[in-house]
Amino acid sequence: xxxxxxxxxxxxxxxxxxxxxxxxxxxxxxxxxxxxxxxxxxxxxxxxxxxxxxxxxxxxxxxxxxxxxxxxxxxxxxxxxxxxxxxxxxxxxxxxxxxxxxxxxxxxxxxxxxxxxxxxxxxxxxxxxxxxxxxxxxxxxxxxxxxxxxxxxxxxxxxxxxxxxxxxxxxxxxxxxxxxxxxxxxxxxxxxxxxxxxxxxxxxxxxxxxxxxxxxxxxxxxxxxxxxxxxxxxxxxxxxxxxxxxxxxxxxxxxxxxxxxxxxxxxxxxxxxxxxxxxxxxxxxxxxxxxxxxxxxxxxxxxxxxxxxxxxxxxxxxx
Numbered sequence: 001x002x003x004x005x006x007x008x009x010x011x012x013x014x015x016x017x018x019x020x021x022x023x024x025x026x027x028x029x030x031x032x033x034x035x036x037x038x039x040x041x042x043x044x045x046x047x048x049x050x051x052x053x054x055x056x057x058x059x060x061x062x063x064x065x066x067x068x069x070x071x072x073x074x075x076x077x078x079x080x081x082x083x084x085x086x087x088x089x090x091x092x093x094x095x096x097x098x099x100x101x102x103x104x105x106x107x108x109x110x111x112x113x114x115x116x117x118x119x120x121x122x123x124x125x126x127x128x129x130x131x132x133x134x135x136x137x138x139x140x141x142x143x144x145x146x147x148x149x150x151x152x153x154x155x156x157x158x159x160x161x162x163x164x165x166x167x168x169x170x171x172x173x174x175x176x177x178x179x180x181x182x183x184x185x186x187x188x189x190x191x192x193x194x195x196x197x198x199x200x201x202x203x204x205x206x207x208x209x210x211x212x213x214x215x216x217x218x219x220x221x222x223x224x225x226x227x228x229x230x231x232x233x234x235x236x237x238x239x240x241x242x243x244x245x246x247x248x249x250x251x252x253x254x255x256x257x258x259x260x261x262x263x264x265x266x267x268x269x270x271x272x273x274x275x276x277x278x279x280x281x282x283x284x285x286x287x288x289x290x291x292x293x294x295x296x297x298x299x300x301x302x303x304x305x306x307x308x309x310x311x312x313x314x315x316x317x318x319x
Contacts, residue, residue, distance in 0.1 A: 085207075124305075144208055151180050169184050187200050266305075
């Protein structure tokens with residue numbers, strides 16, 4: 001019965017959030033659909049896969065009260081940058097609302113299961129959206145790293161064929177893989193709309209947020225100011241990035257064993273708990289019925305989570 005109640009509470013909360021989001025953003029969603037219909041699938045003047053607007057939407061939420069509360073704050077600026085690095089079109093206000101919802105759902109579940117002050121541990125569920133955001137950032141960063149050398153080779157070939165920098169960027173954007181394709185095309189569209197090349201390059205670096213992008217943009221800016229062989233410069237950058245990826249792959253191979261050990265050690269308590277409970281449920285009843293047992297379960301769960309993140313941090317090597 002308790003499980004059914006929890007399932008209904010979770011489903012109701014999700015339906016409420018989705019319904020509220022659609023209702024609040026109904027005008028923006030309908031306008032975006034109409035714009036896509038007018039432009040067509042093939043694109044118009046702006047051929048970027050990411051919908052662009054000449055006027056930047058600086059709102060952090062479509063809800064007026066939340067927008068006024070969060071506008072200009074440091075956490076909002078940081079969150080906006082993190083969402084951009086993850087390739088998310090979500091606004092900071094929407095993300096914070098989902099974080100609050102996740103925390104309330106965790107608190108409700110823990111209140112049903114253990115009750116008391118121990119139920120506050122359910123607020124840790126609010127960290128799930130942040131973990132998913134970091135996962136998306138890692139996946140997108142990895143995609144950029146893998147696509148960058150080939151994109152630079154395309155750009156080098158275009159420059160050798162007599163293309164200008166802007167035309168070479170457009171050619172690379174047409175032929176490169178996602179998500180790099182959208183960024184190159186966005187740079188081309190921005191400078192066609194009158195944005196300075198240096199400003200467009202710095203904005204591109206800020207959106208991508210990787211070391212490879214910083215190296216690429218810095219090299220282009222310095223080359224435009226001091227001169228030099230751009231083709232040779234891009235060739236050297238491409239080779240450097242390939243060597244960096246090769247070294248990173250070797251490093252991941254060396255750290256795979258401690259990371260797997262962390263996963264095994266973190267999963268072992270749950271496996272043992274399930275095995276003992278299936279063999280002798282009466283033996284495990286005090287953990288569910290006694291206040292001390294509920295507290296120990298919460299403490300054990302938090303200890304496993306903290307221990308896993310510590311071991312994973314030790315095994316991770318920043319480059």
